[in-house]
Amino acid sequence: MIELTSVSKYYSSGFLCRKRAYVVNDVSLAIRKGETLGLAGESGSGKSTLARMMIRLVEPSAGRIVFDGIDLLALKKPALRQLRPRMQIVFQDPDTSLDPRLTIGASVAEPLVVWQKAGRHERDDRVIELFGMVGLQPELADRRPFELSGGQKQRAALARAIALEPEFLVLDEPTAALDLSVQAQILSLVQVLQKRMNLTLLFISHDLQLIGRMSDSMAVLHEGRLVESGKTDAILRRPSDPYTIRLLEAARESEEWFGKDK
Amino acid sequence: MTRNILLRVSVAILFLYFAVALLAPFIAPYGATAIVGAPLQPPDSEHLLGTNNVGQDIFSQLVYGSQVTLIFGFCSALLSVSISTCAGIVLGYYGGSVDEVVCRVLDVLMPIPIFPLLIVLTTFFNPGVVQVSIVMGVLGSIHGIRLIRAPALSLAETPFIEGAKSIGASDLRIMSRHILPNLMPIVTVKFVTASQHFLVMGVGLSFIGLWDTMTVDWGSMIQNAYSGGALSLGLWWWILPPGLAVVGISLALALAGYSLEESFNPRLEVNRI
Numbered sequence: 001m002i003e004l005t006s007v008s009k010y011y012s013s014g015f016l017c018r019k020r021a022y023v024v025n026d027v028s029l030a031i032r033k034g035e036t037l038g039l040a041g042e043s044g045s046g047k048s049t050l051a052r053m054m055i056r057l058v059e060p061s062a063g064r065i066v067f068d069g070i071d072l073l074a075l076k077k078p079a080l081r082q083l084r085p086r087m088q089i090v091f092q093d094p095d096t097s098l099d100p101r102l103t104i105g106a107s108v109a110e111p112l113v114v115w116q117k118a119g120r121h122e123r124d125d126r127v128i129e130l131f132g133m134v135g136l137q138p139e140l141a142d143r144r145p146f147e148l149s150g151g152q153k154q155r156a157a158l159a160r161a162i163a164l165e166p167e168f169l170v171l172d173e174p175t176a177a178l179d180l181s182v183q184a185q186i187l188s189l190v191q192v193l194q195k196r197m198n199l200t201l202l203f204i205s206h207d208l209q210l211i212g213r214m215s216d217s218m219a220v221l222h223e224g225r226l227v228e229s230g231k232t233d234a235i236l237r238r239p240s241d242p243y244t245i246r247l248l249e250a251a252r253e254s255e256e257w258f259g260k261d262k
Numbered sequence: 263m264t265r266n267i268l269l270r271v272s273v274a275i276l277f278l279y280f281a282v283a284l285l286a287p288f289i290a291p292y293g294a295t296a297i298v299g300a301p302l303q304p305p306d307s308e309h310l311l312g313t314n315n316v317g318q319d320i321f322s323q324l325v326y327g328s329q330v331t332l333i334f335g336f337c338s339a340l341l342s343v344s345i346s347t348c349a350g351i352v353l354g355y356y357g358g359s360v361d362e363v364v365c366r367v368l369d370v371l372m373p374i375p376i377f378p379l380l381i382v383l384t385t386f387f388n389p390g391v392v393q394v395s396i397v398m399g400v401l402g403s404i405h406g407i408r409l410i411r412a413p414a415l416s417l418a419e420t421p422f423i424e425g426a427k428s429i430g431a432s433d434l435r436i437m438s439r440h441i442l443p444n445l446m447p448i449v450t451v452k453f454v455t456a457s458q459h460f461l462v463m464g465v466g467l468s469f470i471g472l473w474d475t476m477t478v479d480w481g482s483m484i485q486n487a488y489s490g491g492a493l494s495l496g497l498w499w500w501i502l503p504p505g506l507a508v509v510g511i512s513l514a515l516a517l518a519g520y521s522l523e524e525s526f527n528p529r530l531e532v533n534r535i
Binding site: 052055057081082084085087088089091092093096097098099100101110111114115157160163164 | 420
């Protein structure tokens, strides 16, 4: 479905822009249709930048990205725009991922308005249907984001992302800002939607446990470099890179610590 | 006084000024330039604010003068804020090298004082009120562009704008439907403060006689009274009314600007006593 070859992102500085600070460095990976790739790594490792490059919200400095046989980086703006509905993203912070001035209903309907998918009445029906799909009450359509809880906002963001029936969905730490009980609800909702819509997912998290549950294969980023990738079970059971081992140990330690607390 | 009351009072005063300007032909008993009485008559029942040195009714001049003064102030502000908002949003949203170059040009233009520049321009080109208003609007937008560009730049990087890009919304849609509405509080405050600024500046330009001297507005009224010796002769009814009218609207606009700014950004309230 999507294939990255030697993708890098760097920012130049210094005399004649000769200094380069790499955010993502020479990353190659692939996600097959209908599969979930978990992307792990600590804060600042380049996970979000890599994800944004995959749907070309951020321009890569080098490399090649092929989406369903189409060379994404060769596309001019109009052609890229035509492709946009097929790939969507849900952001980490539900507080900033919806326009504070629009009602939730208007935010969810916006993709349909942009693509003139239906008349006004059909659009309203579709919004209610989308609300139902993500488990939001239709009465919330007239509210603004600040009137909703974090979980409700994230559901609305999910409804907006699936409104155009995308094939590829990036979930950029969608539950990092939510409390534990809501996390579980959102993740099981994602799994239901994935089955129903045959979505290909990129699931970003720093929580290896979540990645273990959500993804078929996984990749570990460290300081912008891909240090390990493969089947999730295999990596979690027998990590080969020292950084992955450290990450797993840290996860186990925190689990033990919380365990003692209980 | 609380912010809310201040805002209401200032809006009420502004409303009054607008009503007077709009209903001038119904309110003013005489024409603005008609000679209707003896020169320098003190206020009485026939001439509410007396007459000037050629026997024109000061009350009628004050009422008609509000039209030119208000139109000048608000049109300049509208033009200036429109230019700054459009340019600020476009620069902030697209960024890049064009933004870089325009910002450097603005850095060079910003220290140029508008008022002396306008004096020079009007001396050479002898323009009318409309032309001066346009020039002032264009020159006055320089500061505004920087003011709008900064929040537009940070808005352009928020996830909901990225989200709008990802659904394939056009740049025009993103700028007009997402960035502009989120900047409206700043734009509104800028418009109110700019109106005050330009209105007072217009009165100043008119006072030094830099546009058509036949136009009746508060600046030319003060100028006539001043040069006619109203101060030394103690003819208060000639010079005070236009002066107080300018002070009144200027205060109302300043208060409205401050209260709006505080209501949009409550953190300011702590800093200002």
